[in-house]
Amino acid sequence: MVALTLAGASAAALVNPADEEGLAAVPNTADVVRTTLVDTERLDGALNYERAAPATAVGGEGTLTWLPKEGDVIVRGEPVYRADQRPRVLLYGTTPFYRELSVGSRGRDVAILESNLAALGYTGFTADNHYTWATAQAVSRWQKDLGVTRTGRVAPEQVLVTESAVRVGEVTADLGSSASGEVLSLTGVSRTVTVDVEVRRRHLIAEDGRVEVELPDGRVLEAEVADVGSTVSVAEGDSLEDATVRIKITVEDEEELNDYEVAPVAVRLEVGRAEDVLAVPVEALVALSEGGYGVQTVGPEGQTSYAAVETGLFADGLVEVSGSGISEGTSVGVPE
The missing domain is CATH 2.40.30.170 (Efflux pump adaptor protein, beta barrel domain)
Incomplete structure (x- = not known):
């Protein structure tokens, strides 16, 4: 017997079909099956958790008076942390605030502010990219609800902009420390x-x-x-x-x-x-002396013969086969 290796599985002996036909059936047999093979x-x-961004304090003024807990989820309109009891509020968007917004301001940051105010239920203004007196009035009402001084203006240190809700991965600052540098490490939810x-x-x-x-x-x-x-x-x-x-x-x-x-x-x-194909256990393959591979077929009376096959995909201990005399239900020899 000469051991062969096929795609990680052991195949049977090198045989000459002319010498082997008519032998008694091998001790073990398996049927040719029709199946779908999937190689993984x-x-x-x-x-x-997917990392979002650090929450870095802007301005460097004030003392951290409230921090969330690790694992907390923060959504639009909720405080990310508080400095001197003033909340820094989470808003959704893709452009960070880099300037104070007030009447007359225009730009993408204005559009983000107004869309968030609308989503939080504030009305009476047009959600575009123009900060009007109507926008200032809505901001004033929002500030009243937050419990902060009503200025009608929004500064960068008052909001944190992220694309969506965030989760607190790690609290990196201490309560009572200066509101500067990284305060929280945030992740996606x-x-x-x-x-x-x-x-x-x-x-x-x-x-x-x-x-x-x-x-x-x-x-x-x-x-x-x-x-x-x-x-x-x-x-x-x-x-x-x-x-x-x-x-x-x-x-x-x-x-x-x-x-x-x-x-x-x-x-x-x-x-x-390989979908809807014929397959046999990999161990049923034999290397033929004239080249290529075959299987030993076993008839109903135990008679045996060798049939050449073309091999395809190997998966889960099976191999795709095709060839003359090979059909679903055919018995093939499988060595011990």
Whole structure:
């Protein structure tokens, strides 16, 4: 017997079909099945909250008089922290405030302020990019509800702009300290899985592609590729061949993550699929003396013969086969 290795599985002996036909059936047999084969690859990943941005105090004046707790979720209109009892309020948008806004101001930051005021239920103004007297009146009502001095103006230190709700990942400043520098480390509110994939294997992953995520407790969750990074990274000491890109994956039902917040996970990635094909156990393959591969077919009376086959995808211990005399339900020999 000559042992062969096929895609990580052991194949049977090198045989001459002319010498072997008519032998008694091998001890074990398996039926040719019609199935869908899916070849997957297992990659190491990390579950974590997506980082949003640090909350950095602006102006450097005042004393921190209130801080949220780690894990708190902050939504639009709520305080991120308080300095001298004055809240810095979260607003949604993509442009940070860099100047004081007042009557006559125009720009993207004005549009963000007015859209947030409208979303918080304040009315009487047009939500555009022009700060009018009507806008100032709405701001004054908002300031009254916040319990701060009603000025009708908005300064950068009074608001923090992020794209959406945030979660407090870490409180980096102490209560009672000066309101300067980084106060909080913020994350997104959704947990995501990241995987660093070698650039040369980037073609295996498609945005919106389906994957599976295996948790430390063994449960496997359905997930989707949310983003394929375009920034290439090379670790110190590695060559360009080891360059990677970061893949972001979102779990279909985040509640199934339970209490996992930060954890190592495994990502199962589909790298090959063959639908509605005939397949046999990999161990049923034999190398034919004239070249190529075959299987030993076993008839109803135990008679045996060898049939040449073309092989296709290998997956889950099975191999796709096709050839004359091979059909669904055919019995093939499988060595012990």
